[in-house]
Amino acid sequence: MAEILDVTSxxxxxxxxxxxxxxxxxxxxxxxxxxxxxxEGEKVIRRAVAAGYPVRSVLTTRRxxxxxxxxxxxxxxxxxxxxxxxxxxxxxxxxxRGALASLGRxxxxxxxxxxxxxxxxxxxEDLVDHGNVGAIFRCAAALGVDAVLLSPRCADPLYRxxxxxxxxxxxxxxxxRMTEWYDGLAELRAAGFRTLALTPDQSAAPMDKVDLADRxxxxxxxxxxxxxxxxxxxxxxxxCIPMSAEAMDLGVDSLNVVAAAxxxxxxxxx
Amino acid sequence: MAEILDVTSxxxxxxxxxxxxxxxxxxxxxxxxxxxxxxEGEKVIRRAVAAGYPVRSVLTTRRxxxxxxxxxxxxxxxxxxxxxxxxxxxxxxxxxRGALASLGRxxxxxxxxxxxxxxxxxxxEDLVDHGNVGAIFRCAAALGVDAVLLSPRCADPLYRxxxxxxxxxxxxxxxxRMTEWYDGLAELRAAGFRTLALTPDQSAAPMDKVDLADRxxxxxxxxxxxxxxxxxxxxxxxxCIPMSAEAMDLGVDSLNVVAAAxxxxxxxxx
Numbered sequence: 143m144a145e146i147l148d149v150t151s152x153x154x155x156x157x158x159x160x161x162x163x164x165x166x167x168x169x170x171x172x173x174x175x176x177x178x179x180x181x182e183g184e185k186v187i188r189r190a191v192a193a194g195y196p197v198r199s200v201l202t203t204r205r206x207x208x209x210x211x212x213x214x215x216x217x218x219x220x221x222x223x224x225x226x227x228x229x230x231x232x233x234x235x236x237x238x239r240g241a242l243a244s245l246g247r248x249x250x251x252x253x254x255x256x257x258x259x260x261x262x263x264x265x266x267e268d269l270v271d272h273g274n275v276g277a278i279f280r281c282a283a284a285l286g287v288d289a290v291l292l293s294p295r296c297a298d299p300l301y302r303x304x305x306x307x308x309x310x311x312x313x314x315x316x317x318x319r320m321t322e323w324y325d326g327l328a329e330l331r332a333a334g335f336r337t338l339a340l341t342p343d344q345s346a347a348p349m350d351k352v353d354l355a356d357r358x359x360x361x362x363x364x365x366x367x368x369x370x371x372x373x374x375x376x377x378x379x380x381x382c383i384p385m386s387a388e389a390m391d392l393g394v395d396s397l398n399v400v401a402a403a404x405x406x407x408x409x410x411x412x
Numbered sequence: 413m414a415e416i417l418d419v420t421s422x423x424x425x426x427x428x429x430x431x432x433x434x435x436x437x438x439x440x441x442x443x444x445x446x447x448x449x450x451x452e453g454e455k456v457i458r459r460a461v462a463a464g465y466p467v468r469s470v471l472t473t474r475r476x477x478x479x480x481x482x483x484x485x486x487x488x489x490x491x492x493x494x495x496x497x498x499x500x501x502x503x504x505x506x507x508x509r510g511a512l513a514s515l516g517r518x519x520x521x522x523x524x525x526x527x528x529x530x531x532x533x534x535x536x537e538d539l540v541d542h543g544n545v546g547a548i549f550r551c552a553a554a555l556g557v558d559a560v561l562l563s564p565r566c567a568d569p570l571y572r573x574x575x576x577x578x579x580x581x582x583x584x585x586x587x588x589r590m591t592e593w594y595d596g597l598a599e600l601r602a603a604g605f606r607t608l609a610l611t612p613d614q615s616a617a618p619m620d621k622v623d624l625a626d627r628x629x630x631x632x633x634x635x636x637x638x639x640x641x642x643x644x645x646x647x648x649x650x651x652c653i654p655m656s657a658e659a660m661d662l663g664v665d666s667l668n669v670v671a672a673a674x675x676x677x678x679x680x681x682x
Contacts, residue, residue: 283656311659
């Protein structure tokens with residue numbers, strides 16, 4: 143049974159996990175140091191708890207307690223009940239969805255263990271935008287991609303904005319982080335994966351014509367530059383989403399990374 | 413040859429087209445009244461001009477004049493050169509991409525004329541988010557959808573945010589607005605289109621198994637509620653994007669509207 147505690151000051155040290163949520167750099171170091179991440183809103187908190195992440199604490203307001211009762215009741219963690227003003231004073235903005243939870247990170251599986259259980263994998267190289275990472279996890283989960291593999295520098299799926307945009311899908315798709323970028327694809331090959339590099343280059347093989355081997359990994363590059371030339375050359379095959387010739391002439395010849403990922407996941411699990 | 417004019421005050425009436433860009437309601441009525449819309453940034457302005465929209469004026473800063481010289485030179489419209497502070501004073505925020513252009517709207521084609529020239533059509537019912545409308549136009553353009561048809565209440569593709577998110581694709585895909593919602597699909601049927609209602613309902617026909625007739629129109633519903641029951645029932649066939657059974661169990665069983673639209677366009681033009 144969770145302990146319900148009223149907290150009246152935004153400076154109360156028990157609220158430190160929730161400090162300055164808009165300060166990306168501060169949050170990154172604070173979350174890494176303490177091994178925590180935040181989930182926002184009733185549904186997302188529910189999914190994080192269901193996925194087994196240990197709850198450190200919950201921050202909410204009086205009027206949201208009831209909606210969360212069934213999630214909070216079995217918890218061991220403290221539930222801090224504060225006014226809207228205190229939430230804003232701590233977090234730096236109004237939290238509209240009623241609650242924040244601070245959860246403990248769990249150790250990610252080694253890449254080899256992740257790949258051993260998967261058949262269709264998405265590999266993200268150096269995506270920098272947390273919202274895009276979250277949106278891509280949402281696509282991967284909904285469409286049935288088995289696992290996501292992140293390059294060493296790819297943005298954190300458990301950062302608050304990733305979690306939020308993913309609607310909790312970051313808890314549903316197993317993922318791991320590569321320890322090395324340069325020879326990152328070697329491990330995929332060793333696990334029997336055919337690696338497909340997604341590129342806007344229209345001379346690549348169209349996604350829907352590609353021979354999807356028993357195990358296939360789709361490589362997706364960063365927002366601006368796409369895949370590194372290293373990975374493009376190392377991959378077994380370059381693949382593309384066919385673009386309209388007319389659009390190419392008009393210069394509106396690209397999809398944003400989330401739209402491209404959605405189509406790629408759809409084609410990958412077909 | 414465009415006339416280059418220095419303007420020093422944010423209250424100068426010649427800058428009225430650019431007033432308070434963040435005030436959605438004000439902008440909607442102002443733009444409707446004057447029959448104008450705004451394009452932001454060099455690339456997007458370039459595409460709007462190339463698409464034949466008449467330029468009312470351009471607002472820029474001294475250091476961006478050179479980058480736009482080839483676009484501005486042939487224009488008849490005045491080019492107002494202001495300081496960064498004046499831009500901010502007028503628009504309400506810093507314009508990072510160097511320039512804004514005020515352009516005249518042109519009359520949209522009647523639905524029948526639009527449909528007569530198209531084979532693959534996307535129909536948007538009551539989408540409210542300008543960014544989503546822009547992102548969907550970008551997908552439609554890149555993938556080669558012939559035309560977009562908007563329900564009477566669907567958000568404006570020429571609103572600043574739609575234009576920006578679309579990267580100018582709103583100028584590349586012909587579109588029209590239905591005059592009526594309730595019997596809106598009748599006109600599509602009359603033009604020989606098979607209407608396909610996209611739904612998350614997994615008992616509908618999977619998109620990739622649907623018989624795409626000579627002419628097919630894909631109906632896409634609003635962000636929260638999806639398609640109206642009226643349109644769902646009036647459509648020739650309900651279609652879905654197959655979701656992972658596992659994701660359904662975990663409750664992460666939906667795509668956002670842009671991801672769904674991207675996949676739907678991809679499947680529609682296959």
